[in-house]
Amino acid sequence: MSQINNQIRIAIASGKGGTGKTTVSVNLLHFIRMHWTESVELIDCDVEEPNAALFFPDIQKLQLKDAFQLIPGIDIEKCTFCRKCVEYCEFNAIVVIPPVGFAEVNPSLCHSCGACMVACKFDAIQEYPEKLGEIESFSTMHHSRLTEGRLEIGSAMQTLMIKELKKEAGAHSEICLFDSPPGTSCPVVTTVADSDYVMLVTEPTPFGLYDLQLMVELLREIKKPFAVIVNKAGIGNRDMYDYLAKEHIEILGEIPFSREYAANYSSGNLLVNIPTNIEEGYLSIIQKIKKKFKDHAGNYHT
Numbered sequence: 677m678s679q680i681n682n683q684i685r686i687a688i689a690s691g692k693g694g695t696g697k698t699t700v701s702v703n704l705l706h707f708i709r710m711h712w713t714e715s716v717e718l719i720d721c722d723v724e725e726p727n728a729a730l731f732f733p734d735i736q737k738l739q740l741k742d743a744f745q746l747i748p749g750i751d752i753e754k755c756t757f758c759r760k761c762v763e764y765c766e767f768n769a770i771v772v773i774p775p776v777g778f779a780e781v782n783p784s785l786c787h788s789c790g791a792c793m794v795a796c797k798f799d800a801i802q803e804y805p806e807k808l809g810e811i812e813s814f815s816t817m818h819h820s821r822l823t824e825g826r827l828e829i830g831s832a833m834q835t836l837m838i839k840e841l842k843k844e845a846g847a848h849s850e851i852c853l854f855d856s857p858p859g860t861s862c863p864v865v866t867t868v869a870d871s872d873y874v875m876l877v878t879e880p881t882p883f884g885l886y887d888l889q890l891m892v893e894l895l896r897e898i899k900k901p902f903a904v905i906v907n908k909a910g911i912g913n914r915d916m917y918d919y920l921a922k923e924h925i926e927i928l929g930e931i932p933f934s935r936e937y938a939a940n941y942s943s944g945n946l947l948v949n950i951p952t953n954i955e956e957g958y959l960s961i962i963q964k965i966k967k968k969f970k971d972h973a974g975n976y977h978t
């Protein structure tokens with residue numbers, strides 16, 4: 677597996693919300709910076725509800741910029757109403773009605789794939805930029821870079837936004853962490869697609885197990901190497917562990933559940949007064965991950 681620009685790209689995913697995926701991502705950013713390399717950044721790919729920045733009370737804004745998608749527009753003067761573009765559009769985003777001379781693109785359905793531009797032999801389609809959302813970068817109190825994307829309200833183009841957001845990765849760090857949106861749909865696939873490795877965050881409960889199984893199926897389907905982080909270890913039952921053993925899935929580490937720490941971070945203090953057993957959990961995970969990568973330019977080995 678090749679690493680992009682020698683950057684190690686690790687996605688942190690979970691089959692469901694509420695497993696503590698973002699708190700794990702933020703802690704990994706923190707502990708990797710403290711115990712591996714200062715050149716690490718986090719990209720929050722939950723473009724509908726980014727929340728990683730909320731865990732850094734003293735965060736400083738570095739940059740805010742708009743992200744755009746290219747939407748085709750049809751020039752009625754040039755259009756022959758041949759409907760070739762309609763045939764090419766997989767997303768049913770184009771309506772052409774020859775008898776009444778109507779041809780239009782529905783921007784909310786368009787995925788900016790460019791197929792209609794290729795289809796049209798009459799130069800009747802030109803693209804124009806339309807705002808997709810905003811991309812904002814921050815510096816954390818420990819000077820790690822955090823970037824998040826926020827999709828325009830009402831837009832369903834999460835995958836496009838995540839692709840735009842991921843273009844921000846690479847220039848700033850040796851290690852890039854991608855905090856994936858919850859679920860197992862296209863935005864998750866887009867997040868993990870070019871990652872070298874996926875950490876699956878789960879919790880040892882029946883709901884956690886069900887959603888974990890869906891994620892395992894997905895990652896096996898797209899052939900992504902992965903291992904599991906059991907968050908909130910100590911709650912629930914052993915079914916999760918039985919499943920992981922049966923499927924020969926590696927447990928990268930366990931983060932014990934602490935009621936006191938949960939109260940601490942729910943008030944925004946994720947990275948202060950971290951209990952020793954939780955810190956040890958993260959340090960152990962980082963040691964294992966380090967071993968999986970020979971060096972920053974090296975090969976990944978499972």
Ligand code: SF4
Binds near residue numbers: 764766767781789792
């Ligand atoms: S760019 Fe793609 S999705 Fe958008 S209208 Fe053209 S063919 Fe359809």
Ligand code: SF4
Binds near residue numbers: 756757761762796
């Ligand atoms: S392919 Fe071009 S000419 Fe044909 S209907 Fe579409 S926009 Fe019009």
